[in-house]
Amino acid sequence: MTTTQPQKPQKDNSVTAIELIIDCVSxxxxxxxxxIRQVIAALxxxxxxxxxxxxxxxxxxxxxxxxxVFGLDYNRIQLTSDMMPSDVLGVSIYHPEKQAFSYHxxxxxxxxxxxxxxxxxxxxTQSALLEAMAENQVSMDGKTYPMDEVFFVMATQNPIDDxxxxxxxxxxxxxxxxxxxxxxxxxxGERKIYSSTYLQSMKQPLPALSNAEQLLSWQQxxxxxxxxxxxxxxxxxxITQSRKHPHIQQGLSPRAGLGLFRMAQSQAFMAGRDFITPxxxxxxxYPVCRHRLLTDDGRLADEYIEEMLDSAxxx
Amino acid sequence: MASQLSTKQVFWIVLAVVVAVLPQLYRLPLWFAxxxxxxxxxxxxxQVKHIKKAYNIILMMVAIAAxxxxxxxxxxxxxxxxxxxxxITMTVLKLLETYRQRDALLVVMLCYFVAMTRFLYSQDLVxxxxxxxxxxxxxxxxxxxxxxxxxxxxxxxxxxxxxxxxAMALPFAVLFFLAFPRLGSPIWGSPDIFGEGxxxxxxxxxxxxxxxxxMDDSPAFRVTFGSNNKPENNQLYWRGPVLSEFxxxxxxxxxxxxxxxxxxxxxxxxxxxYGIEMEPNGRHYMFGLDVVLNAPQGSLMSPTSTLFSMxxxxxxxxxxxxxxxxxxxxxxxxxxxxxxxxxxxEGLNLQTQIMIKQWQATDDSAYGxxxxxxxxxxxxxxxxxxxPPALHSNEVIDEFLYESRxxxxxxxxxxxxxMMRMAGLPARVVTGYQGGVDMGDYVLVKQSDAHxxxxxxxxxxxxxxxxxxxxxxxxSVVSPERLFRGSGNIIEQRRSFFDFPWLRQxxxxxxxxxxxxxxxVRDFNVSKQQALFDAIGIQHRDGKVLAVILLSVLAASGxxxxxxxxxxxxxxxxNLQQWYLRFMDxxxxxxxxxxxxxxxxxxVTHSIVEQYPGLKKSVNDFQQxxxxxxxxxxxxxxxxxxxxxxxxxxxxxxxxxxxxxQSRS
Numbered sequence: 010m011t012t013t014q015p016q017k018p019q020k021d022n023s024v025t026a027i028e029l030i031i032d033c034v035s036x037x038x039x040x041x042x043x044x045i046r047q048v049i050a051a052l053x054x055x056x057x058x059x060x061x062x063x064x065x066x067x068x069x070x071x072x073x074x075x076x077x078v079f080g081l082d083y084n085r086i087q088l089t090s091d092m093m094p095s096d097v098l099g100v101s102i103y104h105p106e107k108q109a110f111s112y113h114x115x116x117x118x119x120x121x122x123x124x125x126x127x128x129x130x131x132x133x134t135q136s137a138l139l140e141a142m143a144e145n146q147v148s149m150d151g152k153t154y155p156m157d158e159v160f161f162v163m164a165t166q167n168p169i170d171d172x173x174x175x176x177x178x179x180x181x182x183x184x185x186x187x188x189x190x191x192x193x194x195x196x197x198g199e200r201k202i203y204s205s206t207y208l209q210s211m212k213q214p215l216p217a218l219s220n221a222e223q224l225l226s227w228q229q230x231x232x233x234x235x236x237x238x239x240x241x242x243x244x245x246x247x248i249t250q251s252r253k254h255p256h257i258q259q260g261l262s263p264r265a266g267l268g269l270f271r272m273a274q275s276q277a278f279m280a281g282r283d284f285i286t287p288x289x290x291x292x293x294x295y296p297v298c299r300h301r302l303l304t305d306d307g308r309l310a311d312e313y314i315e316e317m318l319d320s321a322x323x324x
Numbered sequence: 325m326a327s328q329l330s331t332k333q334v335f336w337i338v339l340a341v342v343v344a345v346l347p348q349l350y351r352l353p354l355w356f357a358x359x360x361x362x363x364x365x366x367x368x369x370x371q372v373k374h375i376k377k378a379y380n381i382i383l384m385m386v387a388i389a390a391x392x393x394x395x396x397x398x399x400x401x402x403x404x405x406x407x408x409x410x411x412i413t414m415t416v417l418k419l420l421e422t423y424r425q426r427d428a429l430l431v432v433m434l435c436y437f438v439a440m441t442r443f444l445y446s447q448d449l450v451x452x453x454x455x456x457x458x459x460x461x462x463x464x465x466x467x468x469x470x471x472x473x474x475x476x477x478x479x480x481x482x483x484x485x486x487x488x489x490x491a492m493a494l495p496f497a498v499l500f501f502l503a504f505p506r507l508g509s510p511i512w513g514s515p516d517i518f519g520e521g522x523x524x525x526x527x528x529x530x531x532x533x534x535x536x537x538x539m540d541d542s543p544a545f546r547v548t549f550g551s552n553n554k555p556e557n558n559q560l561y562w563r564g565p566v567l568s569e570f571x572x573x574x575x576x577x578x579x580x581x582x583x584x585x586x587x588x589x590x591x592x593x594x595x596x597x598y599g600i601e602m603e604p605n606g607r608h609y610m611f612g613l614d615v616v617l618n619a620p621q622g623s624l625m626s627p628t629s630t631l632f633s634m635x636x637x638x639x640x641x642x643x644x645x646x647x648x649x650x651x652x653x654x655x656x657x658x659x660x661x662x663x664x665x666x667x668x669x670e671g672l673n674l675q676t677q678i679m680i681k682q683w684q685a686t687d688d689s690a691y692g693x694x695x696x697x698x699x700x701x702x703x704x705x706x707x708x709x710x711x712p713p714a715l716h717s718n719e720v721i722d723e724f725l726y727e728s729r730x731x732x733x734x735x736x737x738x739x740x741x742x743m744m745r746m747a748g749l750p751a752r753v754v755t756g757y758q759g760g761v762d763m764g765d766y767v768l769v770k771q772s773d774a775h776x777x778x779x780x781x782x783x784x785x786x787x788x789x790x791x792x793x794x795x796x797x798x799x800s801v802v803s804p805e806r807l808f809r810g811s812g813n814i815i816e817q818r819r820s821f822f823d824f825p826w827l828r829q830x831x832x833x834x835x836x837x838x839x840x841x842x843x844x845v846r847d848f849n850v851s852k853q854q855a856l857f858d859a860i861g862i863q864h865r866d867g868k869v870l871a872v873i874l875l876s877v878l879a880a881s882g883x884x885x886x887x888x889x890x891x892x893x894x895x896x897x898x899n900l901q902q903w904y905l906r907f908m909d910x911x912x913x914x915x916x917x918x919x920x921x922x923x924x925x926x927x928v929t930h931s932i933v934e935q936y937p938g939l940k941k942s943v944n945d946f947q948q949x950x951x952x953x954x955x956x957x958x959x960x961x962x963x964x965x966x967x968x969x970x971x972x973x974x975x976x977x978x979x980x981x982x983x984x985x986q987s988r989s
Contacts, residue, residue, distance in 0.1 A: 235955075235956060237954070237955040237956070237958050238958065239954070239955065239958070240955055282951075282952075282956075283956065284951075284952070284955045284956035285955065286925075286926060286951050286955050287924050287926065287955075288924065288926035288927065291924075291927075319923075321922070321923075321924075322922045323922060323923060323924025323925070323927075324895070324897070324901055324904060324905070324921060324922060324924075
C-alpha cells in the first residue's frame with residue numbers, strides 16, 4: 010500500500026492545522042504516523058475506531074493524545090466482565106424527597122470515549138455501548154438522552170485469541186469505521202522512548218490545538234469532498250471483489266462501502282484536496298476491511314485484501 | 325478448485341454420447357447396450373444423490389473388464405471393428421469419472437470422434453443428416469459446459485453459441501472436403517470386414533427368396549442414359565446371375581468353366597450407352613442390360629453374360645456400359661452343356677410331364693412349345709401375388725401348376741424353365757432386376773425391382789454360332805402391368821405394415837437427393853478433385869500442393885480470427901488515460917516503474933520520487949495538475965490541456981536531463 014504523498018499545503022489553513030496536530034501526536038506516539046493519520050481521518054469522517062493490539066503498545070496514550078490535541082472532553086471506561094450496561098450508560102435514581110427518578114449520566118456522555126479492552130465486557134454491556142454508538146443517543150426509562158454532537162469512540166481490544174474475552178460478533182464489528190493495529194515500534198523509535206526528554210514531556214498534557222466546534226466544521230467539510238464517477242467505479246469494484254472472492258466468508262456491507270467512501274473523503278481532505286483520488290480509496294481500504302473480512306477458515310483476510318488491491322487496474 | 329458439473333451439464337454430455345453411439349449400436353456386442361444403460365443410470369444417481377464417486381482403482385478394473393469383454397466378443401487384433409468398439413466403450417466409461425469441466429471437454433471431443441467413425445461404414449445422405457444432428461448435440465453440450473448460466477434446458481445464449489460455432493465450422497468443412505488430399509483407396513476399406521448392405525440378388529433362388537427383396541425399397545443402382553435413348557420400361561432387363569441347376573426346389577448357379585462364351589447379337593438391335601451407379605451389395609455381381617459389349621475395368625464377363633466385379637462391391641461403384649438391347653443372345657451351346665440344361669428331377673411332377681407330352685404331340689417346334697406354355701399361363705386361372713401359398717411337396721411344379729396357381733416371378737420363371745426342359749428345350753433362369761423408376765435424369769432401380777425370367781435356347785443351324793438364347797418372361801403374360809408399372813405398384817395389398825403408397829413415393833422422391841449427394845459428395849474422388857483444381861488453375865499431381873493450400877488457408881483464417889478477437893478486446897482509453905500512458909512512456913526504460921502502470925498515477929509517482937528524488941518537483945507538479953483535471957473536473961478543457969502540456973514538457977526535459985547525466989557519469 011502506498012503511503013500518503015504529502016500534498017503541498019494549500020492556502021486553506023485547515024490542512025496546516027491538521028498537519029500540526031499530527032506532528033504533535035507523533036511526538037507522543039513515536040514512529041506511527043500512518044496509524045495516527047488513519048485515526049484522525051476516522052475522527053474527521055465521524056466514525057469510530059477499533060484498536061486491536063497486545064497490551065503496552067500505546068493504545069491508551071494514542072487515545073488520550075488525540076483527545077487532548079483536539080481539545081475534546083475525554084472519558085475512559087475500563088471494561089471488565091462484571092460490568093453492567095448501567096455502568097456505561099448511567100442510572101436512574103429515585104429521589105424520595107422529590108418523589109421522582111432522576112437520570113445520572115454514565116461515562117459514555119462525553120466527546121471522546123476510550124473503551125478499553127472492549128472484549129472483556131460481557132455481550133450485554135458490549136451491545137449497550139455499541140447501540141449508543143450507532144444511534145448517538147441513550148434511551149433510558151422511555152426518555153432519550155442525546156449525545157454530544159461530537160462523539161468519538163476509540164475501543165481497544167486484545168487479540169481475539171486471548172483468554173477470558175467475549176469476541177465481538179460480526180454485526181457489531183461493522184459499527185466501527187476502521188480498525189487498526191499499532192504493532193511494535195521500530196528499534197530507533199523504541200530507543201527514543203527511553204530518552205529523558207521524552208519521559209519528561211509525557212508528564213505534561215498536550216496543548217489543545219483545536220476544539221469541538223472546529224472539528225465539527227471540518228467534519229462538515231469532509232462530506233463535501235467531491236468524488237468523480239471514475240473513483241466511485243473503483244470503490245464499487247473493490248466492494249464487489251470482496252463479495253466475489255472465493256476465500257472470504259462475507260463481503261463488505263453497504264455500510265462498509267459508505268465507510269470506505271467517508272474515509273477516502275477524509276483522506277482527501279487531509280491532503281488538502283477537495284476531490285478523492287483512487288489512492289485515497291486504496292489507502293482507506295485496508296483499515297476499513299481489516300475487521301470486517303474474515304477468511305473461510307476464520308483468519309484475518311490481510312493477504313486477500315492485498316491481492317484485491319493489486320489486481321485493480323488504475324490506468 | 326474446479327466446480328462440479330451441474331445436472332444440466334451432465335444431461336447434455338450424456339445426451340451427446342448417446343446420440344453419437346446410437347447409430348453404431350446395431351453392430352456393437354450384445355452386452356454393450358445394457359452396460360451403457362447402467363453407466364448412465366449410475367452417473368445420474370451419483371449426480372442427484374451426491375454420493376461419493378467411485379475410487380479410481382474400481383474404475384480401472386471396470387475399464388479392464390470392458391477391454392476383456394471386447395476381446396472376448398470381437399477377437400483380438402487391430403481391425404476397424406475392434407478399434408471402433410474400444411473407442412466407443414471407453415467414451416461411455418469415461419462418463420463414470422466425468423465430474424469436472426476438464427473431463428467433460430474430453431468426453432465431448434470423443435463424441436465428435438465416435439460420430440465420425442460411423443462414416444467408416446457408410447456415407448449415406450440420411451446418415452450424414454443424423455450425424456449433423458449429433459454434431460449439433462455435441463456442440464451444444466460444449467456450449468452448456470462453457471456457459472453455465474441458468475438451469476433452463478435451452479438457454480438462448482448457449483443455443484446461439486452452439487449454432488454459431490457450427491456455422492463457423494461450415495466453411496472449414498467445405499474447404500477440407502474440397503481440398504483434403506484424397507487417398508486412392510480408403511485406409512479402412514478392406515472388403516472382408518465390410519459389415520453392411522448384404523442385400524440384393526444372390527447365388528440361389530428357392531421359393532420365397534426373391535420375396536424378401538420385394539419388401540426392400542432401398543436402391544440397388546441408378547442408371548443414367550444418354551439423351552433420349554432410354555428404352556421402354558418393359559425392355560429393361562438388368563441381367564444378373566444365371567441359374568441353371570435345379571434340384572427340384574432350389575435353383576443354383578453353374579458356371580461352365582471351360583466354355584469361352586462368344587456372344588453375338590442381332591444386327592437390328594439398338595446399341596445404347598449408359599452409366600450405372602451401384603450401391604454396395606457386398607457381392608461380386610454387377611448389372612447391365614442384355615448383351616453387354618464392354619466389360620469395364622476391374623470386371624469380367626461370364627460365359628452366361630453376367631458381369632462380375634473382381635472385388636466385392638463394398639463401396640458405391642460407378643461404371644459405364646454399352647449394351648445391345650435385345651431379347652436374343654446368340655451363343656454356341658456345346659453338347660455337354662445342353663445335357664445340363666435339359667436336366668430336371670426324374671420321376672417327379674408327372675402330371676406336368678404328361679401335359680407337356682400331349683402338347684408335343686400337336687406341335688413340336690420350339691416356339692410352338694413356348695407359346696403353348698405362355699398361353700397356358702394366360703388362359704388358365706393364374707394370379708400374380710406377393711403372398712402365394714407356401715409350396716410344401718416335393719413336386720413343386722405340379723403343386724404350383726395345378727393347385728396353388730398363385731405366385732410371382734420366381735414361381736413362373738422356375739416352372740416355365742422346367743416345363744421347357746421337359747419339352748426337350750435347353751432353358752435356364754436369369755435373375756436380376758426389371759424396370760426402374762424414371763426419376764427424370766436417371767432411372768432408379770430398387771431392390772424391390774428384383775425379377776426372375778427364363779431363357780430358352782433355340783437352335784438356328786444356319787447361324788455361325790448355331791443358335792441363340794431367347795428371353796421369355798412368363799410373368800409378363802400373367803401380369804403385363806408388372807413390366808410397366810414396377811413391382812411395387814401393381815398389387816393392391818400392402819407388402820408390410822409400413823408399406824404405404826405415399827411413403828413409397830416419398831422415398832423415391834428422397835432418392836433424387838441421395839443421387840445428387842452421391843454425385844457431388846460420396847463420389848468426389850481423386851480425379852474429380854483434380855478436375856476441380858485444374859479448373860481454377862491449380863495444377864497438382866500429389867497431395868502436397870493441397871496440403872500447402874489447406875495449411876495456408878487455416879493459418880490465414882486463424883490469424884484473422886485472433887486479430888479480430890484481439891481488436892475486439894483491445895483496451896480503449898479516453899483522452900485523460902492517454903495522457904497517463906504518455907506519462908508512463910517517459911519511463912519506458914525503467915522496468916521497475918513501468919511495470920507498475922496498472923497501480924495508477926499516484927503509486928507510480930511515489931516510486932519515481934523514491935527512486936529519483938531529483939524529479940520530485942516536476943513529477944509532483946504534473947501529477948497534481950493531472951489528478952485535479954481527471955478526478956475533479958472529469959474532463960479535459962483546452963486550457964487544462966495547455967497546462968498539462970506545459971507540465972509534461974517540463975517533466976520530459978527533466979527526465980531527459982537525468983538520462984543524459986546518467987550516461988555521462
